[in-house]
Amino acid sequence: MASKGWTLRRSPIAGSALAAASTIAATLTYGQWLIFTACSITAVMAYASIIRSYFKIRRNVAFVLDAVENQDFAFRYTTSTRNAPDAYVNAYLNRLIDILERLTDDIREKDRYYEVILNSADNGIIVIDEAGNALHCNRAAHKMLHTDVISKVSHLQRVHPSLPSLLTADPPPSSISLQLPTGNMSLSVARSRVTLHGKQVDIIALSDISRSLVTKELESWESLTRVLTHEIMNSLTPLISISDSLLSDPGAALPDYQRGLATVAATGKSLKRFVESYRTFANIPTPNPSPFYVKPFLAMMQEICSHQMSGSAVKVDVKCAPSDLMLYADEQLIALVVTNILKNAMQAVAEIPAPEIKIEARLMADESVKIEISNNGPVIPAEAARQIFLPFFTTKPNGSGIGLSIAKRIMAASGGSISLRTLPRTTFTLTFA
Numbered sequence: 001m002a003s004k005g006w007t008l009r010r011s012p013i014a015g016s017a018l019a020a021a022s023t024i025a026a027t028l029t030y031g032q033w034l035i036f037t038a039c040s041i042t043a044v045m046a047y048a049s050i051i052r053s054y055f056k057i058r059r060n061v062a063f064v065l066d067a068v069e070n071q072d073f074a075f076r077y078t079t080s081t082r083n084a085p086d087a088y089v090n091a092y093l094n095r096l097i098d099i100l101e102r103l104t105d106d107i108r109e110k111d112r113y114y115e116v117i118l119n120s121a122d123n124g125i126i127v128i129d130e131a132g133n134a135l136h137c138n139r140a141a142h143k144m145l146h147t148d149v150i151s152k153v154s155h156l157q158r159v160h161p162s163l164p165s166l167l168t169a170d171p172p173p174s175s176i177s178l179q180l181p182t183g184n185m186s187l188s189v190a191r192s193r194v195t196l197h198g199k200q201v202d203i204i205a206l207s208d209i210s211r212s213l214v215t216k217e218l219e220s221w222e223s224l225t226r227v228l229t230h231e232i233m234n235s236l237t238p239l240i241s242i243s244d245s246l247l248s249d250p251g252a253a254l255p256d257y258q259r260g261l262a263t264v265a266a267t268g269k270s271l272k273r274f275v276e277s278y279r280t281f282a283n284i285p286t287p288n289p290s291p292f293y294v295k296p297f298l299a300m301m302q303e304i305c306s307h308q309m310s311g312s313a314v315k316v317d318v319k320c321a322p323s324d325l326m327l328y329a330d331e332q333l334i335a336l337v338v339t340n341i342l343k344n345a346m347q348a349v350a351e352i353p354a355p356e357i358k359i360e361a362r363l364m365a366d367e368s369v370k371i372e373i374s375n376n377g378p379v380i381p382a383e384a385a386r387q388i389f390l391p392f393f394t395t396k397p398n399g400s401g402i403g404l405s406i407a408k409r410i411m412a413a414s415g416g417s418i419s420l421r422t423l424p425r426t427t428f429t430l431t432f433a
Contacts, residue, residue, distance in 0.1 A: 053085060057089055060077065060090070061093070064093055064096065064097060068097075073097055073101040078090060079091045079094065115138075118136070118138040119138050119140070121138060121140055122207075123140060123206060123207050124138065124140045124141030124142075124143075124206035124207075125137070125138045125140070125141060125205055125206075126141050126150065126153075126167075126206070127203050128153050128201065128202045128204065129196075129199060129201045129202075130200055130201075132152055132153045132154060132168070133151065133152055133153075134150045134152055135196075135201060141206060144206060145163075145206075146159065147159055148365075153167060163176070166189075167189065168202075172189050172191045174188065174189060175187065175188050175189065187206050187208060188207040189204065189206060190204070190205040192205075284406065284413060285333070286413070287329065287410070288330050289329050289414070290330075290331070291326050291327070291328050292326065292327060292329075294326065294361045294369070294371070295320040295323055295324075295325065295361075297331065297335070298318050298320055298361060298371075299318065301318075301338050301339065301359065302316050302318050302359065304339060304342070305342045305357070313355065314356070315357070316356075316359070317356070317357070317359070318358075318360075319359070319362075320361045321361070321362045321363065322363060325361060325362075325363055327369050328432075329416070333410045334410070334430075336406070336407070337411060337418070338371070338373065340403045340404065340406070340407050341373045341404075341407065341428045342373065343403075344403070345373060345426075348378065348426065349375050349376060349377040352376070352377060355375070355376065355377070356375065356376045357373070357374070357375045358374045358375070360374075368431060368432060369432040370429055370430065370432075371429070371430040372428070372430075373427070374425040374426060375425065375426050376425055376426075377426055379422055379423070379426065380422050380426055382422070388404055388420055389404050389407075391405040411430060414432070415432070416430060416432040417430075417431045418430055418431075419431070
């Protein structure tokens, strides 16, 4: 059917509907026809309003989902509109946003709670995904590995070249021993594999067992020293007593006899002094810590050093940062440690041109305190450097070999550590956690 320049193409359904409407219109009176027309227009308008509301609600819900996905909960829909259905829908959407915001806040709060727990742990925790990315690394791991940034497991090559391969080995070693510039490090390793967001991740737990090994080693040496001193002293005491008695006997006049007894007595007394020096290793007093300023302490150490080097051209340089740096430890015991190291340093630079000793104290980023004592004397051989803290080990002809071992015991008892770095200068580092 053509009319006014356009053509209406009827579908079968439209044709049937039009025929039905025509049939209904033909059977209606004029008044009924007006009512039918008004109802039809009202129905079409209602349908159009429903369609508009549907698309509006769909847009609002999609916007809510996008905002939730981006964790943006700063918006709210208005509920003061005159359209009651829109006001109800907006109120429900606002309520949904409030619920999701509370859930997100709870998750964030739990994340902060677990992060505090992880950072409070003494063990280092590193979470690594399949791509080698470090998803999390707690404070203990940073401190243990002496690095501020661990975003990939490959970054641990800066700590030690073989550390990444050791941690990702399958299965990982139960313990790792590393030779670092700051000293030897021994770590126990435990790894657990879990699924996170559909991907496998490895949770690696690290424990620094260096101090435990040092403690066990010192306890073993202490026990051995006590046994040795006890047995030797038991044997020496009657020997010295008999020798002294024979020497004081007027009847013992033969020169050879007297010389032999004198040799026995002198040897016994020398051995007794020797054993008594070792007894000090097994009887370190319990530290009595108290706060003290580091700068005047180092000035006192410098004065002692200068007094012992009177007439020498050794230059002693002291630095302390900050100037009001404080240390909580037993000042007298730490003075023994520093004095012993300074004595060794003075002996090391005694025969070189332009001898120099440096003492430097500083506060580290992790709030630990480090005191470094270095000298420009001859380089300590690697083999000697590995054994330098062992009791009774010495490279000096007349040395007892207990000075640095006692220093190590004092530092361990004080909750700190001592280490040796031989290059570029011989440097002893005292670390107070």
